[in-house]
Amino acid sequence: MIHVMRIVMQPARRSEKDVDQHYQDTIVTPVVFDDHADILEASTIDQLKQLFPDGQAQMWGIVPGKGNINLSRIKKMHTGDWVFFSGDKRIYFGGTIALMWRNKELATRLWGTDHAGSTWEYMYALSGTRGFDIPVEEIRTLLDWNPRRNIMGISVLSEGESDTLQTLLTLDAATAVLEPVDTAQEEAAVASFDGELERTAQRAQRGEQAALKRRLLKGATGECALCGRDLPGTFLIAAHIKKRAMCTDDEKRDLANIAMLACTLGCDAVYEHGYVTVAAKGAIQVSSLVRGVPEVATYIREKLASRIVTWWSPSREPYYQWHRTHTFKDAPPV
Incomplete structure (x- = not known):
């Protein structure tokens, strides 16, 4: 099955001291894989080093949430998806999910725990990251959202919304993604397309x-x-x-x-x-x-x-x- 790139909205308000510290620790300063070889699975390190030959990558994570509320959203996330970091009414950072894995021990080492004792154990590494400066109000208008809608929790946009943002903001796919391409399926999808070719x-x-x-x-x-x-x-x-x-x-x-x-x-x-x-x-x-x-x-x-x-x-x-x-x-x- 061909995966269609989706856009993930990741709330991360850097005006909050803890969030900014996490950003400094694992985005501004990428995580060196060998520094955590004692708690990273060998297969995960092998994949990370295949994706990032210099041995380090920017990382982020998601807490399960109360009653595991975030799990259904996390399951919608895939390698190759784009992530937008939002906070203080702006989109300020983004990149492609290169790899996803779960490691509670590593997350605790990198970021500690929240007030409820949870940690950001559903982890992902980012490639092709870049800065933005886009008001959330502009995203609302572009996607025809309710004017009061805010990005409160981790969310995966619909295929149509993702396609709109990908096209209009020129979000190039990153090369560092472990995503095998099924050429036969791609060709079949093109052959079966019966939409209007000339508009x-x-x-x-x-x-x-x-x-x-x-x-x-x-x-x-x-x-x-x-x-x-x-x-x-x-x-x-x-x-x-x-x-x-x-x-x-x-x-x-x-x-x-x-x-x-x-x-x-x-x-x-x-x-x-x-x-x-x-x-x-x-x-x-x-x-x-x-x-x-x-x-x-x-x-x-x-x-x-x-x-x-x-x-x-x-x-x-x-x-x-x-x-x-x-x-x-x-x-x-x-």
Whole structure:
């Protein structure tokens, strides 16, 4: 059976002293596996070292809860799922579940126990983590939640809600996940799909893209806003600075500011996937997480490092600011 990536909402208010201490102890400072070989099962250490060859990983855990209330929710969690850490009305951190296991002794060593004597024994290791700065209010609006709804306990979002957030926030799947791929099942799923392959909305968006490009491209060639290369129009697209699907109608119609020319030779992809962003005043900012993708790091170093984006302006800054807080692969907050 093919597992569809879900998004897990993990409440973790860092304004609470104990929560912040746990975050410092096992997120800011990853857990070294060999330091706990005396209480980690050999099979778990083997899996962790396969996933994390440097011998350490960021970890978190969940308490069973009163009357084991959390167990039904934990059973819905799987490797490959994304976890959003929320607290103080913001989403501030996230990553992919690389491995899950249960170890009460290790959890007690790492985090102690709560006021009820329970510990966070349902543990998971995270890979591909990054920082965010997204108001929970924005998540409520995006997913059409009740305006008063809060993230009170560990919860797994529906497939539809997860897909919406994954697409609109560009949540790339992490490579460090022990999840065998059943190619035959994937091909069968594609073959059996009988949904509409071409939608009117997609055609309308292509028309909008063409109109934007005509506005930005004044001749047969144009300059990529990111790398500055002068290229034939065939290799340039009108790239939305803020993801189009997250724009209001007024923002979509702000043709003078909402988009920039980006080349298909690499710049559009590294911006779209958050490996670079544009800081206030136009300096290109490079994600520290690019170290994990050497080929992408080489492209950025050769084409984009130390560049100033002349396309930046005060009127475009709100769109670039959105990209920095939602799409850019920022380092996890310390």
